[in-house]
Amino acid sequence: MLGYAGVSVGYQGRPVLTGVDLTLEAGQRLALVGPNGAGKSTLIKSLLGLVPVLDGTATVLGRAPAEARDQVGYVPQTDALDAGFPVTAAQVVMMGRYRRIGWWRPARGADRQAVRAALDLVGLADRAGKHFGTLSGGQRQRVLLARAIAAEPKLLLLDEPFNGVDVVSQEAILRVLRELTATGTALVLSTHDLTVARDLADIVCLVNGRQWAAGPPATTLTTDNLRLTYGGHAIDLADGRTVLVDP
Amino acid sequence: MIEPFQAPFMARALAEVALLALICGPVSVFVFLRKLSFVSDALTHTVFPGVVIGFVAGGLEGLFVGALVAALVTAVVLTLLTRGGRLSDDASTAVVLTAMFSLGVVLVSRRSSYTSDLTSFLFGRLLTVTPQQLAETAVLAVVILTLLAIGARALVFRAFDPAGAAAAGYRIAWLDLWLNLMVALVVVAAVRAVGTILVVALLVVPAAAARMVTARLPVMAAVGTALILFSGYGGLWLSWTASIDYGVSLTSASAVVLLLVASYVVLLLLSFLKGSRRELVG
Numbered sequence: 067m068l069g070y071a072g073v074s075v076g077y078q079g080r081p082v083l084t085g086v087d088l089t090l091e092a093g094q095r096l097a098l099v100g101p102n103g104a105g106k107s108t109l110i111k112s113l114l115g116l117v118p119v120l121d122g123t124a125t126v127l128g129r130a131p132a133e134a135r136d137q138v139g140y141v142p143q144t145d146a147l148d149a150g151f152p153v154t155a156a157q158v159v160m161m162g163r164y165r166r167i168g169w170w171r172p173a174r175g176a177d178r179q180a181v182r183a184a185l186d187l188v189g190l191a192d193r194a195g196k197h198f199g200t201l202s203g204g205q206r207q208r209v210l211l212a213r214a215i216a217a218e219p220k221l222l223l224l225d226e227p228f229n230g231v232d233v234v235s236q237e238a239i240l241r242v243l244r245e246l247t248a249t250g251t252a253l254v255l256s257t258h259d260l261t262v263a264r265d266l267a268d269i270v271c272l273v274n275g276r277q278w279a280a281g282p283p284a285t286t287l288t289t290d291n292l293r294l295t296y297g298g299h300a301i302d303l304a305d306g307r308t309v310l311v312d313p
Numbered sequence: 314m315i316e317p318f319q320a321p322f323m324a325r326a327l328a329e330v331a332l333l334a335l336i337c338g339p340v341s342v343f344v345f346l347r348k349l350s351f352v353s354d355a356l357t358h359t360v361f362p363g364v365v366i367g368f369v370a371g372g373l374e375g376l377f378v379g380a381l382v383a384a385l386v387t388a389v390v391l392t393l394l395t396r397g398g399r400l401s402d403d404a405s406t407a408v409v410l411t412a413m414f415s416l417g418v419v420l421v422s423r424r425s426s427y428t429s430d431l432t433s434f435l436f437g438r439l440l441t442v443t444p445q446q447l448a449e450t451a452v453l454a455v456v457i458l459t460l461l462a463i464g465a466r467a468l469v470f471r472a473f474d475p476a477g478a479a480a481a482g483y484r485i486a487w488l489d490l491w492l493n494l495m496v497a498l499v500v501v502a503a504v505r506a507v508g509t510i511l512v513v514a515l516l517v518v519p520a521a522a523a524r525m526v527t528a529r530l531p532v533m534a535a536v537g538t539a540l541i542l543f544s545g546y547g548g549l550w551l552s553w554t555a556s557i558d559y560g561v562s563l564t565s566a567s568a569v570v571l572l573l574v575a576s577y578v579v580l581l582l583l584s585f586l587k588g589s590r591r592e593l594v595g
Contacts, residue, residue, distance in 0.1 A: 161469075
């Protein structure tokens with residue numbers, strides 16, 4: 067599904083993140099954990115072939131990342147989008163079908179059906195006709211998730227899907243992600259929420275300029291590893307847990 | 314209200330405005346969505362030296378070719394300059410705009426008929442539209458609307474979410490070039506009739522006005538077209554009536570644009586009266 071070996075990624079020849087070794091199988095969930103500016107978004111963009119791989123070997127679905135885009139879904143951060151843009155939730159989800167529809171032909175019944183099903187899955191079927199900008203932050207995030215689902219990807223990438231998201235939407239998103247992986251979709255998401263990483267992921271990858279650790283949550287989210295990744299921002303509590311201060 | 318348009322030159326002027334309305338309504342929606350008002354402004358200014366060179370070299374026919382070449386070159390240059398965020402849209406656009414406009418003024422100032430030439434290049438000659446000009450505008454309209462029909466979906470996606478569109482496999486630079494070329498062709502189509510300065514109004518005002526009454530993109534395009542048609546008819550009638558009945562000289566293209574802007578103001582006031590914008594987008 068995903069194979070990174072000794073990979074460095076970055077812009078204009080300058081690496082942002084180095085030493086990435088990852089493999090991911092169908093139906094597995096990978097959480098990229100690290101502070102802001104650690105290179106999480108850059109790594110996700112490299113999986114889409116939008117940021118070049120400077121070193122090492124990278125394959126997505128057995129192909130070069132840029133050539134696998136038609137099988138890869140991407141959920142961007144909602145705050146990058148203009149809330150005043152005149153589109154409805156259903157129109158946003160339909161964008162996930164555009165590459166299938168092509169340039170000329172109008173949307174078919176199958177496309178509209180996929181849009182309805184995706185909105186239904188994220189629990190927003192009743193908001194289909196609502197203007198995107200009138201939805202809450204969490205609902206917008208769910209609409210973008212529905213857009214990625216409508217494209218029927220084998221690999222789904224989510225960039226900080228829980229930023230500025232209310233509890234209801236977070237629960238809805240977590241439920242959908244579990245359902246999707248149960249049907250074989252592989253998942254990569256970036257987060258700085260250790261609880262989410264621990265609860266959701268099969269593999270956790272700690273990054274900050276380089277990959278510091280990767281593996282199952284129980285053996286990876288250790289105090290030592292968090293200290294390596296977050297430096298002085300990782301504080302040990304008396305009960306043995308580690309918390310992050312202003313990461 | 315019909316009588317002025319029985320004069321053939323008035324009928325041709327109206328037909329020209331109608332063709333421009335057909336293309337400017339939809340294209341202005343994309344100018345609005347991409348916030349390209351300033352780029353459109355730049356395009357109209359950079360076409361100016363092309364217009365002058367073309368006119369000096371080959372008269373009215375040369376003017377068309379000069380505008381076409383200048384517009385296409387500008388569309389490509391602007392796309393390259395703003396690609397990958399190397400330069401901010403504003404800074405690079407302003408550099409291109411002022412440089413080309415100055416060049417145009419230098420070129421036109423070398424001619425003996427400086428003032429009248431400058432006026433017609435800047436403000437157009439709506440009342441002297443020839444049948445051949447009409448045919449050329451019609452051809453451009455077909456080309457522009459075809460480009461628009463093919464690219465519309467991808468262009469909306471790119472305007473809404475460039476990162477998402479790139480992730481879906483669209484090439485953003487090509488889509489930007491696509492839109493810039495459409496805007497350039499609109500400028501070429503409109504420049505002889507309404508001039509390099511006023512054409513920007515046709516690219517910016519219709520969608521901005523239509524947005525006050527609707528959040529649906531196809532409706533925005535239709536309302537934009539209707540507004541240009543209304544302003545075109547009203548502006549031509551006004552300039553005719555002012556000139557024939559009252560002996561007041563009123564440039565027809567300016568009257569058209571003034572009416573267009575007036576309709577924008579009316580819709581703006583109406584939307585205020587209707588209450589908050591939330592109702593409109595809801």
